[in-house]
Amino acid sequence: MASATSAALDRDVLLHVIDFFDKPGNLRILATCARVCKAWCEPASRCLWRYLPSLHPLWYLLSNRNYAENPRMAAFWEFVDTDDFVKDVIQRHPDQWAHFLEVASFVCGADFASVSTELNLIRTVVKYNEGVTFLPSLHTLFWRHSVPDDTTCLLLCSPSLRSLHVGISRIRLTTTAIGALSNRITQFSPSLEPILSGLPAAAPNLERLTVSDHAVQNTVTFAPHIESLGSLHELVLRTRSFALSPALMRGILEHIPQLAALTTHIADFAEPGSQAVAPALRRLDLLESRSPDLVNFLESGFLRAPVLVSLRIRSTDDEYHAASAQVIPALAQASFAPRLHLLDLSISGDELVSRSPEQNPTFGRLVAPLRTMRELLGVKIALGLHVVSIDDSDLRALAQAWPCVQELELGWLPLGPRAAPPLVALRHFAALCPDLRSLTLTRMMLSRMEGSGVEEKKEKEKAHPLTWLNVKSFTGDDDPEAIARFLDNLFPNLELADPEPVKDPAPNNNIINFQHESSRITVEQRIRRLREARR
Template identity: 25%
Template structure:
């Protein structure tokens, strides 16, 4: 059998999902995944498909990376390396849904920056399709950004009150640009961003939208929601809104007629502007009377499921303007509802959605359930009020009707008769099965005889949940087989009262011979528990299967006894056919020749299509100007008389006898002084030929080279060469150059 299941992936998936939904399902499925390799992969896929926290993902890291291996949410002891991500990457492909709750405080805030900065892939969960994120701070909402992937299809956001418009706007813009959603839910105590519709204008594939926030009933949101081409499910909160505000949701959807509408009723009396009267009741009555409904044919074209929360009067106003044929309607109303508003709502549902509505659920708001919880905690007696179902008159397609209210739990036999007449195709009926009645009260008003009315008219009814005052059934019902239902298999009686278990068992074996599940409350710690009733219903559960088996045998015997052979009679029939001759004149058809002249009228037209051309010449000769510049260098000749002047003096140099020795010494000194001119002459010679002449020659050559390009010569003439001879220098010194020749300088030898 196991091999057969594993051959069909769909069958294996259904089996593992059933195991997961059972008590301790995750533990059982994890053990099954470790049983064999053939069952490991499909079991792990189901086990890791939906996670209620990111703690299991953190537990995939090695123990050395985490601060505490048994509590991965406390954070990392060190930065994970690339090899530490192997197991995370392997299992991340299986995850399809993840949830996060900041108030749970089971994951340290330091974990998210490390995951975001050191992830080895672009997306941590590449196959993620659904996110459920509850944040109380902007930092908690920013952590959701790392899980936004192109495969994401569903986002459920629940944020606190500590958010600014700019922070929410930035997140919605990022989310809308990175994903294409089919389901979007936004729950916030603060109002929607002003640019909410512009931020989600790209999300045209939305099929389900939930908006529970102030500003969700604005005209802009209504226009945006009505234009979604694939919108099939819508949930709105009308709590605390006026009828005019609810009507404003449709202001931009359908045009106004120009007539006086309830929204145009002024609250000013016109006499004293300071004294205003309350026209709320007048508006409600006007909304009931006026049926100014001009919905657009294209608005909410695909809407099939609708859930509205609030007062019954506001819900009725909303449904009057809705043009869609709803299939499922969920009403979360304030309990107890106003009697007049509830009657209008029930009649409106029967009139507007009689041909399409298949499921109707009525439950209480959170505030109503909280009030009931407070009464239960304080040991107070439950408050029982009547909720009339007689307003539902014509719902031929309705298959599911559920009512779950904490206070409006009293139902009369007329309610069941109205349901049986208006809902012939009903399959599931639940009328406050959790209700409890104290012994001081009158108890439940419904009996098992009234259940038989449903089994007679609703042939498809298979599940019933209600509180009965069970007793002995009537003889008329026991004697008729029309009240016996072959479809009723589940009966939930809750805190029902019971008198005689045997009589109840006999009656149920007749009314519901195929009943498989009889459920009642057996928990002693449940509020409203009655031990005597619980034991009696347990006795019914034990006796009923045996009585059903007995009745089945009796029906089998009755069928055998009723078999009789039919009487036979010989009858002769004359089967001679009657023949009739008939002739039909088939004259040729009449021919008619008709001609139609269809000569077309022709018109000849010519069009002059000569292209006009213009010849334009442009003188593009650039203007030139010739200018001559005289670049003759200015020569200056300068002479300097460097002749040394001599002066002759006579000196008596005859030495005296006394200074002979001095003369001898002076003569020696003079001999040495005579050598000085020779030395000076040699130095002068070296200076003249080794230093002065090369410098003079190079300076002259440089001046001639610099003056040559700017000097103009006539044609057929050549520039005169320059001679470096001493004679040439002497002849041209005064006219060609301003240099001073070395010959003009007299040097003393």
């Protein structure tokens, strides 16, 4: 009994050690652990083979060859008959075949680019594995689909698969007509329908489906297959040709009531029709869609989502449309708006609306309807269609409207003389947003700090929690000493860049981005001195 307990404890310690090294960049260490002894081999191999950027390592294991990182499969695979090869391994090297299947069972995630040679190999291995997948533990699969009518992807699916990402590639065919002076290039996309039609049976427990890239598909034909995925919790359609109409969105939400996250383009919402009910939908991402469709989607009350808390909207028009000005008011009137906690809104277009500086709308007036959404914790607003004016009063009004906000990013076009509020306006966020931790603004004016209305904090007063401040550009004269005192007094928890010089500093290391790098460094040096003096 004691020896059994000791063995169990030893294995627990071993698993803890292996888990410690199970991090990106530690493949060599894990490979060394797998060769220590039999007791170490299995747990280390599980970590080593858990995720594969391609299936090449498995093919080299099957052929008992040394794996070499190569964008293409070696010439060996281009000319070998896969059926004869696999049959030969099974008959002459059964231990090698058994080892291949054991290691393949460790794979939980894989990326795969569909190449005809590899597709044949997958089909052959599944054939000699009694028709079942050789990746029984596969949890996540990224499949690059480029071969027309191919369904090999389904052979890798099993009840263990939870997440499938299908990236569709366009195929380029070059043909030369008789007497033509140049080749003709034809592009087309392989149909996704054969995969989707068999997916409900092949992966009955699939929870997340993503379709992306530059595909041209018939949305009407693929939608019924998605509706059959009864366990789906997240659906991501990242391609314009998959834009959902009211009928298609209604059908998906009706057949998959447990859907919690939906990412898609929308289209044809001129007459939305009857309401779509999404009882479990918590996150909705509306990718680049026309402003008239978005306005009709929001104003009509088409979507009833009682638990929706996160909304992302991308409004974009090829030509200026008057409906773009109605997106924000329509959003504020939506039935789910008061309950939102996260809002990410971007309004842009190919045509820029600009007037004289006196006639440009203010940022505060454009987003004023959103000030009624008092429960927002994260806000990201980017107005890229209008040249706007923004000043101290605009920032004060937004700070008053969203007292619970923790992350705030405001973006506008930095054009014109009135597109930079004064730096002292930051005091409104310090006074009115006590939980704010991240703040990003497009541009600010470096004005004199005297009379800023900011009093020195008392020792026992709670310090503001803001740690990340990113002002993308500044205008005006620099006064590093005054700026340092101002920022340190407002936000004493700001994270500063590494004082040691870095060869290629990451842009996110800066608390603020001055027009001159020397100014930023000087301000941060002064802040450090102030902090050292308080210790």
